[in-house]
Amino acid sequence: MKVLALIWGEESGWDTLGDDERQAWYERYRAFGREADGKIADGAELAPVRTATTVRVRDGQTIVTDGPFAETREQLGGFYVLDVADLDEATGLAARIPGASHGAVELRAQAREGEGA
Amino acid sequence: MKYLLLLNNDVAAVDSWRALTADEARRAREEEVPRWNELFAWIGEQGIATDGLELDDPDTARVVRVRDGDVSVTDGPFAETKELLGGYFVADCTDLDQAIELAQRVPVAAQGSVEIRPLVES
Numbered sequence: 001m002k003v004l005a006l007i008w009g010e011e012s013g014w015d016t017l018g019d020d021e022r023q024a025w026y027e028r029y030r031a032f033g034r035e036a037d038g039k040i041a042d043g044a045e046l047a048p049v050r051t052a053t054t055v056r057v058r059d060g061q062t063i064v065t066d067g068p069f070a071e072t073r074e075q076l077g078g079f080y081v082l083d084v085a086d087l088d089e090a091t092g093l094a095a096r097i098p099g100a101s102h103g104a105v106e107l108r109a110q111a112r113e114g115e116g117a
Numbered sequence: 118m119k120y121l122l123l124l125n126n127d128v129a130a131v132d133s134w135r136a137l138t139a140d141e142a143r144r145a146r147e148e149e150v151p152r153w154n155e156l157f158a159w160i161g162e163q164g165i166a167t168d169g170l171e172l173d174d175p176d177t178a179r180v181v182r183v184r185d186g187d188v189s190v191t192d193g194p195f196a197e198t199k200e201l202l203g204g205y206f207v208a209d210c211t212d213l214d215q216a217i218e219l220a221q222r223v224p225v226a227a228q229g230s231v232e233i234r235p236l237v238e239s
Contacts, residue, residue: 002170004205008195042168042207045237046121053213053233055220062221069125069230070198076234079121081170087179094181095188106195107179108202111171
């Protein structure tokens with residue numbers, strides 16, 4: 001099954017890091033990528049939340065607003081799509097995602113056939 | 118340029134789907150199908166490479182944190198909001214305008230919202 005792992009963290013903290021510290025974090029992510037090789041179907045870092053755009057359609061009119069749909073203390077900074085046997089395996093992998101040690105990793109399973117929204 | 122599109126369903130809409138019987142839920146899904154097919158036809162015409170998933174009910178969401186080496190796992194989505202993530206697309210669009218055009222064609226945009234986040238190209 002596929003599980004979407006959303007990596008939440010305080011973007012303001014990332015902004016204050018120096019180049020060396022950022023490179024160290026990227027190296028941790030690369031190490032996770034090697035460790036979890038074969039279990040990662042996709043993944044990416046997101047550009048800062050100030051680049052977010054939210055789109056709604058109401059009564060046929062498109063409303064485009066800058067920013068994320070919800071203001072949260074921590075921001076979505078990246079994601080992986082994990083290819084795993086079950087949610088427990090995804091949980092084990094999530095604990096090894098570097099972002100889990102300062103922010104949080106939210107796991108959302110793929111919809112089962114004929115279910116979900 | 119790649120974009121992550123987060124498909125956020127309105128909570129009231131999700132609650133109303135939960136109240137449906139199995140038969141009603143099946144019919145509601147069948148009614149939705151043509152709208153999604155229209156979207157996928159448009160994506161095909163535009164030649165936009167997309168990937169994505171429909172997500173399971175937020176009830177099965179888990180949040181994982183590690184502090185001082187201890188792993189904590191809690192239930193439920195990360196953020197308590199009036200919209201719930203129901204799926205996502207990763208779309209390779211020419212620019213933000215095309216991503217917005219795609220977003221407004223996603224059926225979810227008509228009752229919830231579609232949030233567009235540019236990806237950092239590595």
